[in-house]
Amino acid sequence: MKARRANSREKILAAAADVARETGPGSLSLDAVANRAGVSKGGLLYNFPTKAKLMQALVEDYLREFGHALEAARTAGASGESPLATYIKLSAEHAEESKPSASWIFSAIAEDPDFLTPIKSFRRQVFERLKGETPDLKALLVCYLAIEGLRSMNLFDSDVLSVDERQLLVSSLLEIAG
Amino acid sequence: MKARRANSREKILAAAADVARETGPGSLSLDAVANRAGVSKGGLLYNFPTKAKLMQALVEDYLREFGHALEAARTAGASGESPLATYIKLSAEHAEESKPSASWIFSAIAEDPDFLTPIKSFRRQVFERLKGETPDLKALLVCYLAIEGLRSMNLFDSDVLSVDERQLLVSSLLEIAG
DNA sequence: CTTACTGTACCGTCTGGACGGTCTTGTCAA
DNA sequence: TTGACAAGACCGTCCAGACGGTACAGTAAG
Numbered sequence: 001m002k003a004r005r006a007n008s009r010e011k012i013l014a015a016a017a018d019v020a021r022e023t024g025p026g027s028l029s030l031d032a033v034a035n036r037a038g039v040s041k042g043g044l045l046y047n048f049p050t051k052a053k054l055m056q057a058l059v060e061d062y063l064r065e066f067g068h069a070l071e072a073a074r075t076a077g078a079s080g081e082s083p084l085a086t087y088i089k090l091s092a093e094h095a096e097e098s099k100p101s102a103s104w105i106f107s108a109i110a111e112d113p114d115f116l117t118p119i120k121s122f123r124r125q126v127f128e129r130l131k132g133e134t135p136d137l138k139a140l141l142v143c144y145l146a147i148e149g150l151r152s153m154n155l156f157d158s159d160v161l162s163v164d165e166r167q168l169l170v171s172s173l174l175e176i177a178g
Numbered sequence: 179m180k181a182r183r184a185n186s187r188e189k190i191l192a193a194a195a196d197v198a199r200e201t202g203p204g205s206l207s208l209d210a211v212a213n214r215a216g217v218s219k220g221g222l223l224y225n226f227p228t229k230a231k232l233m234q235a236l237v238e239d240y241l242r243e244f245g246h247a248l249e250a251a252r253t254a255g256a257s258g259e260s261p262l263a264t265y266i267k268l269s270a271e272h273a274e275e276s277k278p279s280a281s282w283i284f285s286a287i288a289e290d291p292d293f294l295t296p297i298k299s300f301r302r303q304v305f306e307r308l309k310g311e312t313p314d315l316k317a318l319l320v321c322y323l324a325i326e327g328l329r330s331m332n333l334f335d336s337d338v339l340s341v342d343e344r345q346l347l348v349s350s351l352l353e354i355a356g
Numbered sequence: 357c358t359t360a361c362t363g364t365a366c367c368g369t370c371t372g373g374a375c376g377g378t379c380t381t382g383t384c385a386a
Numbered sequence: 387t388t389g390a391c392a393a394g395a396c397c398g399t400c401c402a403g404a405c406g407g408t409a410c411a412g413t414a415a416g
Binding site for chain 2: 024025026106107109110111112113116119120123124127137138141142144145146147148149150151152153155156157158159160161165168169172173176
């Protein structure tokens, strides 16, 4: 599989995310990513033959990672904890991480809006599953949307909420989720 | 014979929003906007001397419009209705409107991420005001974030929620808001 | 010999923006 | 009323630069 330079692919992916976050979604050019990754443009194109493939990899990695984390949290979750509560906790953690986790999404949809469809279908899947596991639909809706709001704020690097407020929000949601 | 004079600006703004929505945020070129608006590129540049100015106008119009609507709803609001409830209703209405109301935001931040700052400061202003008017901070947080989630879903043209679910969500929020 | 690149040179396309010209409208003196 | 003229609103073309992508020769490791 991999060889000496080994993690070129990962480095490139990370570099792309960094560039998108730091210089803006519109400035995500192959040259910039290659420079940032410490890789030549030829090397980048070797790993990702096209820009679209790069974006696709970004999206797929992101979804797969979150999916795995969710699965892990689910099975490892304390018994008696509702799936909705698990979802809330995990999402809040992710949102709490180093601020601008996934602003490359903007670059991806700027490149091609169709990159939204896998994300949308993933979200719908998660939501549908939650719907089957949560007796109180109203609570589900409120909590799910609030988490979506949290995700959005962190995506836009918003500073409307203080740390205390974020924590209060999460505890309130867990209370609602029961 | 129409006065092509007056409404050129508005036509261009509307065209820009349309193009961003239909062909994606990455395809918002001056040529595309000019064509869509039925205006030459020179004419466009006459009204908006630079692409950044166009985006700025888009942002400012959007913010001003929402600000006015909020002010109007506030004064016209039924007595006894909390400001938070007014905010929820208005935001839900706006989100319910023709689907992809403001996806041009993506184009703007792709052009220059700094276009986010006026939006962020506007949001913070609104939130701070709401905070001063709402006794129950937990309710505020939950409702505000859920609305933000709703905004995000409509921004990404998400179809996770059905119409019924959206309505249930809003009524639940109003219940929480009291 | 193959894999995994590096480095450079290059091409075609698209885009923002500059520029000069053109048509319309308003103003005002004669 | 009319003709001259200025300003405003817009058109159409052109260009320099950036970008995605190609091609290819070279190289170091396994």
